[in-house]
Amino acid sequence: MFYLAFKFLIARKKWLILMTVSFSIVITTVLTIFSSTTMINRNMKLYAFSQYGEFSGVIMNQAYPSRSEVSYGHFAITGSVSLKNNRSAAVGWIDEKFIDLGHLSLLAGTFPKSDDEVAIEAHYLKFLNPNWKLGTIHELHIGNESRKLKLTGIVDNYSAKWGVDTRKTLFPNILAGRNASDNQVNANVLIPYDSKMTSDGNYESAYRKIMNRGGQGFMNERLIYYGLKDFGIITKLSLVVQLIILIVALVSLTTLISFYNANRNFNFAVLKSLGATSKYLYQLTVFQTSYIFMLGTLLSIPLVLILKKVITSGNYNSGITRSSDWLAMGSGSLKWLVVLYGVIVVSSLLSVRTLKDKSAKQSFETDIALGNHRTVEWISSINSFRIKQLAIQLFLFPKRTLLSLLTIIISIMVILISVTFSKETAGTWDSEDDYYLSSQENIFSKTIDRHIVRVSPDIIYSPEEVHKLESLKGINLVDKEPSMFDIMPILKKENLTPYLLSWIEKYSSDQQKELTFYEDVIIPNATFMLDSSGNFNKNNDLGNKDLPSLALYCPDMQPEEQKQLLGKNITLSRIVLDQEGSPIVKKWEFRIAKVVNAPYQLSADDVVVAHDDVTIVLDEQYALQQGITKGYKDLSIYLRGDVSDTDAKNIYNEVYALAAVTPGGLFQYIPKVISDWRRMSDFIYRSGALTFYVAILLSITCIYTILNGKYQVRKRYWGIYRSLGMRLKDIYSFLLLEVFVYFSISTFVSSGLYIAFLYFNQLSYPMIVYCRILALTLFGVIVLLVVVSTYLRRKIGQDTISSLLKSET
Secondary structure, eight states: OHHHHHHHHHTOHHHHHHHHHHHHHHHHHHHHHHHHHHHHHHHHHHHHHHHHOSEEEEEEEEOSSOGGGTTSEEEEEEEEEEOSTTOEEEEEEEOHHHHHHHTOOEEEEOOOOSTTEEEEEHHHHHHHOTTOOTTOEEEEEETTEEEEEEEEEEEOOOTTTSOOOTTTOOOOSEEEOOOGGGGGSOEEEEEEOOTTSOHHHHHHHHHHHHHHTTTOEEEOHHIIIIITTTHHHHHHHHHHHHHHHHHHHHHHHHHHHHHHHHTTHHHHHHHHHTTOOHHHHHHHHHHHHHHHHHHHHHHHHHHHHHHHHHHHTTSSSOOOOOHHHHHHHHHHHHHHHHHHHHHHHHHHHHHHGGGTTOOHHHHHOOOOOOSSHHHHHHHHTOOOHHHHHHHHHHHSSHHHHHHHHHHHHHHHHHHHHHHHHHHHHHOOOOOOOSEEEESOSSOOEEEETTEEEEOSOOOOBOHHHHHHHHTSTTEEEEEEEESOTTOEEEEEGGGOOHHHHHHHHHHOTTHHHHHHHOSEEEOTTOEEEEEOSSOTGGGSSOOOSSSOEEEEEOTTOOHHHHHHHTTOEEEEEEEEEOTTSOEEEEEEEEEEEEEESSOEEEEETTEEEEEOSOEEEEEHHHHHHTTSOSSEEEEEEEEOTTOOHHHHHHHHHHHHHHHHTSTTOEEEEHHHHHHHHHHHHHHHHHHHHHHHHHHHHHHHHHHHHHHHHHHHHTHHHHHHHHHTTOOHHHHHHHHHHHHHHHHHHHHHHHHHHHHHHHHTSOOSSOHHHHHHHHHHHHHHHHHHHHHHHHHHHHHHTTOOHHHHHHOOO
């Protein structure tokens, strides 16, 4: 049987090549998507862990050492060292597990081993003493105590990348050796991230552990929401793509195999006449399919390696180095191979099951039915020869034709939806800034007497630090927002204009109560800006020696409202909590000296930054002197278009240095943020494009096989028609008409589904953009169909009339 199956394959080399290539394409695509996803997910995790730590949360104030938490990383803050610009460095100890879970790395030296040794984060070392060399001893003032410590290591900056609740604790910047007394105090612990669970599962598990300990702790939200935000999406997307390919493979391979088997029915009929059972024919089919599958698998190996590199290029630092990763990928690929083998074998068996209930005589018969009795009667009743011939073409092999149409529709929908998701995921990123810094990513607050009251520490970038950035060569503009989150602007009710009333109605949580029960009304959601030019009062329309002035920007405010507000008093109010938690009210009175009915704008060269909210502008020096603000919270930095590489590198180092010594802050290099944001869209597009090309290639192959199969079945009829005067061009026109019908049906169904998909989803781009993509895709499909029909025409043209008339089938 092995030899007979092999001989049957060798006897039909063209079919063997076609089937092998088709099998190889399907195997290559599934294994490429699977292996690429495995690699991307693995590297995404490693990159996220290296940036944000391999822990899902922090539990505070736990006994050390804790037997129940031996796998947890432990650390404790034992003091602090004051730095310039009102900054400080946290001093503490860490254990070996903390180093492992935090993925801490040393730029030089070693971690401390005794209580008179320290390792310091690189940027904090520059603040402390840039001349402190490894192995030397210097004095540090830790709290009220001076200690002489030996520098043993320089730690790569890590703490600024990690999410931290600054109300509760910090991560140590100066890592000191742990002494015996430290073992008797409580410590904070890192909850390890469990790779066997999902990101949401890890979050829920860590949250429960923290709640079980009275809420003493916080979550590592940056790991969950930044580092691993794409992890689950890529896994699900990969599975969907693989299932689509399996469906396309089942449909298309069933069609191809059915034609392959239809052309060897005579061989099977001979075997049945010699006594072969249906079981024997099934076994022979499985052996033949297995041979082709093995050849396709061998052919797919180099293709998988090439395509995997294409899909993962630029995605999540691709590259597998550990043997365990290769083992996991290999075992997963083997499982998919088994699934594919099962799909292909089932397709083969389905294609020959029609022979099971046929006698040997019936198997020798070659007449092909057009369908059921009603279809035959309908075709017979058609008077027009051209229409009747087209109907015969369309209804010959109806099941196989429908399957081929289904693969074309699936392939069109795959590329359309993947391109749509790709564009929508990438979004319309129109930001022109190059850096964004926030000194406080999370601000915790509560409400007291209609005021937002800050609970977390007020961490800022000092004016000196910001002005230093502004002076750097290559920086065009710095849009800086002061730390005035808890400042409430208050106007008398009688001074409110219709514009401000509508603003309050839009943003106030309880505008009816605000306007009904209070004479002093809070203007919610106002933006504050500081003018550091030194000419603030000179540029205002109205000055007052008794009260300081401010400017008010209200886009689209009516001119009469401007006049109504000009010269009116406005109060800036804040509530702070003292050490006992009691509220203290602070107020500053101002005179509205300027009202502008346009957005507040900053500009430099070709960069214009507009603030469309109600914006209040104060003099920077006055606001700092009066304690209205201590500095700036958010910075958006715009570089010059002609900035040199040297200046750009210096700017990056200075900006990152400022972010690195700001615990709980956020640093974003916008070009990298955009690149990271678009990694998902790139993966979606590449996966979808690969699936489309595979699906359309298989479907076009099926269409060609069907067209050729129909022609071969009706060869004798075409010979008769040609002998009666029909030209080859007329035969080709029937083929083109049939192709056009297939295309029209595919276009109608896929376009309807796609337009419905667009209609029920909110889009970032105009509908016309996606209609152009639809038109381009359909044009590509019709070109491929015409190419296939043209190739078939050349093949048909090689048949002479005499050869056609001699054909029995």
